[in-house]
Amino acid sequence: MIKLRLEDSKSHILKAGDGESMDALDHTEEQSARVMRASPFAVPYPTKADASVYKYLCYLEFLLKLQRRCHGSQEVETEIHAVLSTKGPIVRGCSLLHIRTMDSLVRRLKSFFIDFQNCYDAITLVGKELFVGDNIVCPQVDRDELLSSFYVLIGLLNERSSPAYLEEVYYSIWGLVRQIDGTQAIQDAFFTERNALVGILQELYGYVKQTEKESAIDLPSQIGKPTQRLLDIALRKRLLEQLVPLYKAMHAQVNV
Missing domain, CATH: 1.20.120 (Four Helix Bundle (Hemerythrin (Met), subunit A))
Structure with a gap:
């Protein structure tokens, strides 16, 4: 039963992320203009990489909350471990966005996704996995x-x-x-x-x-x-x- 609920919740979270990405497009130009790339292009809207990282963190946050409710659930523990071990979306996203510090990652996503601060636990956990101090570990891309x-x-x-x-x-x-x-x-x-x-x-x-x-x-x-x-x-x-x-x-x- 937990597995079925987990899959349903995962689907819900990912779909919600898509909707929230679209909502972020309505931000004012003043907000989005603060987010710039070190390139000739401004980024006034979230890219696919932004949305991918955001959905990854949303799903991980959901799992961490579920873990607190279902004390000792092996299935939830296994899923969290699997999500952290792949790290594909967030590694590729940080690489494509040229993000190398936890602070710059948080600042960027907060500019697009209003409720991003709700992913605090996921951000903290991912930070421990991907960052040394405050500097991102170079993505290990095969x-x-x-x-x-x-x-x-x-x-x-x-x-x-x-x-x-x-x-x-x-x-x-x-x-x-x-x-x-x-x-x-x-x-x-x-x-x-x-x-x-x-x-x-x-x-x-x-x-x-x-x-x-x-x-x-x-x-x-x-x-x-x-x-x-x-x-x-x-x-x-x-x-x-x-x-x-x-x-x-x-x-x-x-x-x-």
Whole structure:
């Protein structure tokens, strides 16, 4: 019975997280403008990574409250251990969001999710698992997961029938760099490829600045407003020409 209730509650929590993520979109621009990335883009709304970390913490908080009610429940203990041992959503989320301290993680999510402070116990527990002092432990991302993320990015660019946005591609490449940096062994193995990815990021940054200048001339009223820039065919082709050889080189190293 506990297992059935646990699954039902898990489903409820995850669905609630989705609704709350949508509610967060109604925050004022003044609130969301305080949350910035160290990149050319402002983040006026929660990303998928934010929502993933938030739902992870909500579910863990639910389990901790259930544990207090069901003293000595082995099933709840096992589920908490399983959630903490995977840590996938929060590790990937922190990596993609370039979050390296517990304080910055809490500040960011509080800007989007009003009831985030209710996850205090989960935050504390995760902090002990993922942080040393107040500094996050570099995510231990294995090579298969890294290549899987890379493959998804190439698929996004290669699917001409679906729109691809510059911001989405920028953060995906940034996430790959963060994944490589997460483990010393992977960083050593893919040192050349990592530097090539950083070069692509710099190229995209320059492209963004150039388009911003052009937009300022053509549409001065749009200055300062967040925009979604569609990738044109030429830029897609250019990125694929750069990324596909890198992926093949990394894949060959993994399968030696």
